[in-house]
Amino acid sequence: xxxxxxxxxxxxxxxxxxxxxxxxxxxxxxxxxxxxxxxxxxxxxxxxxxxxxxxxxxxxxxxxxxxxxxxxxxxxxxxxxxxxxxxxxxxxxxxxxxxxxxxxxxxxxxxxxxxxxxxxxxxxxxxxxxxxxxxxxxxxxxxxxxxxxxxxxxxxxxxxxxxxxxxxxxxxxxxxxxxxxxxxxxxxxxxxxxxxxxxxxxxxxxxxxxxxxxxxxxxxxxxxxxxxxxxxxxxxxxxxxxxxxxxxxxxxxxxxxxxxxxxxxxxxxxxx
Ligand SMILES: C[S@@+](CC[C@H](N)C(=O)[O-])C[C@H]1O[C@@H](n2cnc3c(N)ncnc32)[C@H](O)[C@@H]1O
Numbered sequence: 629x630x631x632x633x634x635x636x637x638x639x640x641x642x643x644x645x646x647x648x649x650x651x652x653x654x655x656x657x658x659x660x661x662x663x664x665x666x667x668x669x670x671x672x673x674x675x676x677x678x679x680x681x682x683x684x685x686x687x688x689x690x691x692x693x694x695x696x697x698x699x700x701x702x703x704x705x706x707x708x709x710x711x712x713x714x715x716x717x718x719x720x721x722x723x724x725x726x727x728x729x730x731x732x733x734x735x736x737x738x739x740x741x742x743x744x745x746x747x748x749x750x751x752x753x754x755x756x757x758x759x760x761x762x763x764x765x766x767x768x769x770x771x772x773x774x775x776x777x778x779x780x781x782x783x784x785x786x787x788x789x790x791x792x793x794x795x796x797x798x799x800x801x802x803x804x805x806x807x808x809x810x811x812x813x814x815x816x817x818x819x820x821x822x823x824x825x826x827x828x829x830x831x832x833x834x835x836x837x838x839x840x841x842x843x844x845x846x847x848x849x850x851x852x853x854x855x856x857x858x859x860x861x862x863x864x865x866x867x868x869x870x871x872x873x874x875x876x877x878x879x880x881x882x883x884x885x886x887x888x889x890x891x892x893x894x895x896x897x898x899x900x
Contacts (some may be wrong), residue, residue, distance in 0.1 A: 733761035831887025
């Protein structure tokens with residue numbers, strides 16, 4: 629569950645047949661060897677891209693966006709999405725942002741800046757102690773299981789003088805199907821009538837690609853996208869970018885860099 633660069637590989641399962649303990653050990657050792665080889669190949673490929681491509685330094689007149697654009701150049705599995713996360717969040721002019729899953733703080737870095745520009749408060753939740761990820765005095769960190777926190781959320785907000793409705797919800801935690809289903813069940817009732825929910829890791833692959841063509845080593849897992857399929861009662865092809873409109877939710881999906889899916893709840897104006 630840790631972030632997120634090429635050194636974190638999840639899903640190191642045992643042998644897929646009923647094997648003896650010795651065979652299990654040999655299988656795991658082979659898997660670990662293959663992962664090392666994959667990571668080495670990925671580093672060589674990234675170095676080759678850096679040598680052969682001239683990349684411009686992108687400049688914005690917004691210092692906050694510039695900081696994010698610089699951070700996005702670090703090759704992680706979320707880097708490609710940081711400017712999008714900024715634009716999508718800022719454009720809603722949120723009052724309350726809730727981030728589930730902090731770890732090394734890539735998304736927190738973005739939300740800190742969105743909060744500063746929009747006067748919002750950002751509450752970040754992680755089961756591990758991530759309290760040192762941000763020095764921003766307006767930032768609120770809660771160390772808790774997110775499902776437990778959801779149950780206490782309205783009372784906790786009132787105690788802390790915060791709005792009780794969430795404008796931006798960002799979900800990037802265990803990526804397990806059952807847990808994501810429960811996150812949806814627990815947190816969606818806490819959303820404001822006009823809100824965005826953003827999921828990372830909706831296209832998790834053993835090897836994933838970034839926009840610059842570089843590759844990363846990840847985890848083959850459909851947990852998050854399968855939870856969205858369950859919620860919307862339809863199947864999605866997460867390997868391609870897509871836009872959909874289901875039950876009043878505008879869904880935009882970006883396949884690269886482990887997948888990034890933005891749900892916007894649309895308040896349709898009635899014709900009557
Ligand atoms: C992939 S990392 C988050 C990365 C972060 N969003 C970023 O952009 O750097 C996942 C995090 O979710 C946390 N986590 C996993 N299960 C959780 C749970 N049930 N409740 C709260 N946090 C959880 C882990 O401790 C880990 O720090």
